Amino acid sequence: xxxxxxxxxxxxxxxxxxxxxxxxxxxxxxxxxxxxxxxxxxxxxxxxxxxxxxxxxxxxxxxxxxxxxxxxxxxxxxxxxxxxxxxxxxxxxxxxxxxxxxxxxxxxxxxxxxxxxxxxxxxxxxxxxxxxxxxxxxxxxxxxxxxxxxxxxxxxxxxxxxxxxxxxxxxxxxxxxxxxxxxxxxxxxxxxxx
Amino acid sequence: xxxxxxxxxxxxxxxxxxxxxxxxxxxxxxxxxxxxxxxxxxxxxxxxxxxxxxxxxxxxxxxxxxxxxxxxxxxxxxxxxxxxxxxxxxxxxxxxxxxxxxxxxxxxxxxxxxxxxxxxxxxxxxxxxxxxxxxxxxxxxxxxxxxxxxxxxxxxxxxxxxxxxxxxxxxxxxxxxxxxxxxxxxxxxxxxxxxxxxxxxxxxxxxxxxxxxxxxxxxxxxxxxxxxxxxxxxxxxxxxxxxxxxxxxxxxxxxxxxxxxxxxxxxxxxxxxxxxxxxxxxxxxxxxxxxxxxxxxxxxxxx
Numbered sequence: 001x002x003x004x005x006x007x008x009x010x011x012x013x014x015x016x017x018x019x020x021x022x023x024x025x026x027x028x029x030x031x032x033x034x035x036x037x038x039x040x041x042x043x044x045x046x047x048x049x050x051x052x053x054x055x056x057x058x059x060x061x062x063x064x065x066x067x068x069x070x071x072x073x074x075x076x077x078x079x080x081x082x083x084x085x086x087x088x089x090x091x092x093x094x095x096x097x098x099x100x101x102x103x104x105x106x107x108x109x110x111x112x113x114x115x116x117x118x119x120x121x122x123x124x125x126x127x128x129x130x131x132x133x134x135x136x137x138x139x140x141x142x143x144x145x146x147x148x149x150x151x152x153x154x155x156x157x158x159x160x161x162x163x164x165x166x167x168x169x170x171x172x173x174x175x176x177x178x179x180x181x182x183x184x185x186x187x188x189x190x191x192x193x194x
Numbered sequence: 195x196x197x198x199x200x201x202x203x204x205x206x207x208x209x210x211x212x213x214x215x216x217x218x219x220x221x222x223x224x225x226x227x228x229x230x231x232x233x234x235x236x237x238x239x240x241x242x243x244x245x246x247x248x249x250x251x252x253x254x255x256x257x258x259x260x261x262x263x264x265x266x267x268x269x270x271x272x273x274x275x276x277x278x279x280x281x282x283x284x285x286x287x288x289x290x291x292x293x294x295x296x297x298x299x300x301x302x303x304x305x306x307x308x309x310x311x312x313x314x315x316x317x318x319x320x321x322x323x324x325x326x327x328x329x330x331x332x333x334x335x336x337x338x339x340x341x342x343x344x345x346x347x348x349x350x351x352x353x354x355x356x357x358x359x360x361x362x363x364x365x366x367x368x369x370x371x372x373x374x375x376x377x378x379x380x381x382x383x384x385x386x387x388x389x390x391x392x393x394x395x396x397x398x399x400x401x402x403x404x405x406x407x408x409x410x411x412x413x414x415x416x417x418x419x420x421x422x423x424x425x426x427x428x429x430x431x432x433x434x435x436x437x438x439x440x441x442x443x444x445x446x447x448x449x450x451x452x453x454x455x456x457x458x459x460x461x462x463x464x465x466x467x468x469x470x471x472x473x474x475x476x477x478x479x480x481x482x483x484x485x486x487x488x489x490x491x492x493x494x495x496x497x
Contacts, residue, residue, distance in 0.1 A: 017265050024258055033249045042250055050257045054264055064393045065441050066434045115248040122247065136209060137244050143211065158205035165208065169240040
């Protein structure tokens with residue numbers, strides 16, 4: 001049976017340093033995705049991935065049998081990101097000005113362009129909501145794990161996820177110039193038939 | 195179910211983490227309530243659309259190389275004793291593998307009778323190989339002990355302390371577990387208590403405390419409770435300690451130590467090895483080991 005992340009990290013902690021390469025192979029893309037979705041910046045995301053793995057290695061003694069690797073990794077990832085941009089006095093990950101002009105609806109047909117629009121919409125979401133949404137949607141983290149990571153109640157996470165996705169939709173519609181609904185709303189249909 | 199309740203459940207519904215009967219109730223409501231259904235459809239579409247964001251896949255080779263270089267930097271530096279230490283480690287690993295294979299082949303083992311036994315995991319193997327160390331990790335001579343906390347003769351603390359005082363740079367003392375579970379009911383839980391404390395960085399503190407308070411817990415039916423009290427006394431996080439005390443990972447490491455010890459021919463405890471060679475010690479153990487270390491150092495220096 002394949003060793004779990006926790007087993008591998010404990011092995012590293014107790015001196016089997018070779019296992020750290022296995023953890024890198026398993027998680028480097030996931031971490032890169034996390035930073036990239038937050039920032040849209042490939043170069044800084046790569047730097048942060050390296051920083052996180054170096055920190056995990058440096059702090060390996062703090063990982064114990066009661067730890068959960070994924071939560072521990074994201075905790076370090078968030079700290080690394082904050083430290084990095086505190087030292088640079090600005091955080092390109094946290095920018096959002098909401099001043100994007102609407103794009104032509106015709107441009108929304110190609111999947112690459114749609115991807116870019118979605119990324120732009122995500123970047124215009126307030127940073128706390130953006131991070132929460134990325135953790136919930138892409139990082140395969142349960143709401144309980146996110147709550148623990150962000151140090152808030154599980155119920156709060158759920159409410160915020162709901163608000164974040166609703167707000168993201170508003171932003172996306174605004175910058176894409178897309179009409180709110182292409183199909184007839186079920187509620188309208190019901191109204192017409194009654 | 196009311197619309198407000200459905201909204202509370204939307205995050206779980208999107209993430210497909212809503213449990214029954216809430217999922218059925220929410221689905222039913224969405225079929226009936228056009229307003230909620232519209233809102234949910236819109237959010238679900240957005241949730242799905244997020245998956246369309248294209249993320250590049252950069253070549254990880256440079257980052258990987260930088261990280262592995264940092265890892266290699268912390269690995270022990272090669273020296274004239276490294277080959278010998280490596281051989282010892284390989285011997286232990288081979289012995290462990292042989293025993294594990296033999297166990298699998300026969301389908302039975304002395305220690306597997308207790309209850310369902312966990313497989314040795316990567317950390318268990320790493321811990322069992324490394325043992326717990328006192329003295330200089332890079333010292334030229336390895337003195338390894340296989341001990342049982344419930345065994346009255348296993349308190350080698352005084353001997354080890356005197357040896358480490360006399361040869362501060364020459365000895366690496368390793369402690370490995372060999373609880374005689376057939377005759378000492380509390381020996382395995384005691385070893386697990388030491389490991390559980392080790393998970394919080396206080397293996398040696400618990401090791402010393404277990405040996406010092408042997409009379410108190412060795413025949414107690416509430417030994418685990420006493421170990422928890424000792425953990426508290428050492429300032430450990432009690433919940434974490436109790437979790438480790440019951441953890442199959444903790445147990446697997448100890449079982450691997452025992453299997454390795456068996457493969458090395460241990461018949462009783464305590465058993466000592468110097469650089470992989472079993473020592474036959476009688477009364478006056480300190481003087482005997484002292485003499486052997488002195489001889490060994492002379493031999494190493496002459497090379």
